[in-house]
Amino acid sequence: MRIVQHPIELKKELKNVKGSIGFVPTMGALHEGHLSLIKKARDENDVVVVSIFVNPTQFLPGEDFNKYPRKLEADIKLCELAKVDFLFTPNIDDIYDKDEVLIKAPNIKGYILEGFNRPGHFDGVLQIVNKLLNIVNPTNAYFGKKDAQQLYLIKKMVNNFYMDVNIVECDIIREKDGLAMSSRNVYLNDEERQKALLISKSLKRAAKLIMQGVMNVQDIKSEMLNILKPLDVEYVEIVNRNFDKLDKIEIDYTIILVAAKVGTTRLIDNIWI
Incomplete structure (x- = not known):
């Protein structure tokens, strides 16, 4: 497994890939839900890329960005066991600059439910997903149904921007007691x-x-x-x-x-x- 930090380096590495690329974007602290996405990507593609990046732009003031679980060493071991080919672990400065071109979530569907009490949340989600899809240029990208509104908006962005990627919806994975994994x-x-x-x-x-x-x-x-x-x-x-x-x-x-x-x-x- 290759661990890559810089976006340009990863783009260069993936340009030489032959066959399909499956991509699983995550914020780390991997659990069985993430691993189910990685397994599906492994089963359906020649090469698997996983990203770990706790994205600051989707957290609102007062939310848990600073205390969000970070377990990079454990995540690396899990990705190795899951036979991931490339693990992308950028720093914030690798991804964002000080005067960004911004993406805005839809005025209606981006500001209901999850977006109602978290205005701007989906702006940040779409911003990072757009960047990651452009960096990896995957054949298939895998997202869980637990974040259903996020999944809908990502599919909408892909359609609206005519992006050449297949978004794969993946079922919710639950603990034995029924709690959705998170x-x-x-x-x-x-x-x-x-x-x-x-x-x-x-x-x-x-x-x-x-x-x-x-x-x-x-x-x-x-x-x-x-x-x-x-x-x-x-x-x-x-x-x-x-x-x-x-x-x-x-x-x-x-x-x-x-x-x-x-x-x-x-x-x-x-x-x-």
Whole structure:
């Protein structure tokens, strides 16, 4: 495995690659969710590139940029075991300069749900993903469905800018108890961890109601909010794949999303119906 820090060096290395390139962008602190993306990339491509970069532009003032988990040595070992070919670990100064050309998230879909209380968050996400895709120039890039709105906006950016990359949607990986895997789960103490399970419990309840024929969105949201009462709920929303709000469930075209704080830790989760 080659570890590369500078973008220009990586671009030069990858120019000589023959065959398909699979790319998995991460912020590090790798867990089984990340590894599932890497495995899929390994299975489907000739060369696999993973990036580790905690991107400052997607964190708002007061968020956890400075304390975000950083475990580079462990991440390197995991990438070696997963047979990654190139690990890209740039510094902030390698990626950003002082007078950037900026990308802006859509005025509507970039400022709802995750973007509502975190205005500008998706500007930063799209900025870094655009840069990384241009540096790596992958055949396929792999993103998890847990960050569903992020995934939607990245696909929209790729389409709007006519970028030559296939965005691969990957299923959420969960702990045995149902908690969606996240690098931020390490912030939870034992009591908070148990409370956090109410998020996946509410989503399971929604799925069960739909299986029983309940299609009214307000009825489903009411049941979910009842389960989530002990938590500081930011939103429960039911949208279609284009992130338009729904009144009734549309099978094979619906996403049910939850964002809530457990203690001081903000968690998101969803289920695709």
